[in-house]
Amino acid sequence: MTAAGTLPSEKDIWRWLEDVPDPEIPVVSVVDLGIVRDVAVDKGGAVVTVTPTYSGCPATAVIAMEIETALRKKGLDPVRLETRLSPAWTTDWISDEGRSKLKEYGIAPPVQGTSCAGAMKQANATVACPRCGSENTEEISRFGSTPCKASWRCRDCLEPFDHFKSF
């Protein structure tokens, strides 16, 4: 129940979820990431359907807890979280807003439309340096500081940077 005593709408819940940050990359919200698949109002509470990014991502449990806490604070009770595996999450679901937030934060966003294996190579896609914008960059390692990132380096400004890998 909200303060006014009216039931919150699904739109309200979506808006509140936009304030729930990803625990490992706090500049983007769980909505920006595209992992919230569905929201439903149910008997004064809410059911939120979430899809995992990587099956072993340690942030998954924290995300579930943070969503529940945020919605409880808004007076929703009970809050139930459901996991949906299919269709599998892809970085193509990261919102445009999420992409620009990542870039400002210093993480090169995934290249749109290259989420399937080998697509980056086939499309000859380049990853722009989030610091100087140069496309003269190279991959250092296919994995980075979290499961969702790879390590890259800019050949022009020489800055190493994280790339939210296309997946």
Add this chain to the structure above:
Amino acid sequence: MTADDGFDETLFELALRMGDNALILGQRVSAWCGHAPVLEEDIAMANVGLDLIGQTKLWLGLAGEIEGKGRSADDLAFLRADRAFRNCLLVEQPNVDYAHTLMRQYLFDAWHLPMLTALKQSAEPRVAEIAEKSAKEAAYHLERSSDLVIRLGDGSVESHERMQAALNALWPFTGEFVAPDDVDKAAASRGLGPDLSAIAERYNETTAAVLRDATLSAPADAPVRKGGKEGLHSEHLGYLLSEMQWLQRSHPGAQW
């Protein structure tokens, strides 16, 4: 094989095999955390291990659900004895050196991806959706391990020798993945799993191409070493389990 009490043994075994392969290899590669030759590889190994353990949770969770006796993914991982594990022998082989570790990873990934891709078509929707999720991760693993096998095989004299030695040691274990037994045949006949001869064909094609680029040659006429699918393991699994299961066995029910 569905018993009178409704227990679907074929489906249970299929989920266990997928889960145990991911679990045991995940445990093996996670041992490199903090020890890998370079930082990038250390991070990569830990992340590959993490993906595999994440997949394990899904597969063993499903196995417990099918069994219907209230066993969780954790129960199945930490409280079974070696004979109850259904992983192929390849994944339990020791790390030895980085060449063995990478070669084992590649020989596994080259099977894992086509297997998961085929399982996306499983008649059992719960299998299909886990496969859909895991296949994306397996594709990324295979890209990486193929690259490294080629770079090190076609690298320095020493890296070539080490990769060839690893291939000689590990190649005999690859046949088990694609040699169908009764469970595989039962699964295929019900559309739960693929016909393994199609996977074998794909496996031989991809490994032949990568090994050729890596200037490595698979030993000819190597005997197929198998038994893991039925729970007959090499001596290495017991040591691995005693380390992995120590906490749950010493402090039953312990939780984070």
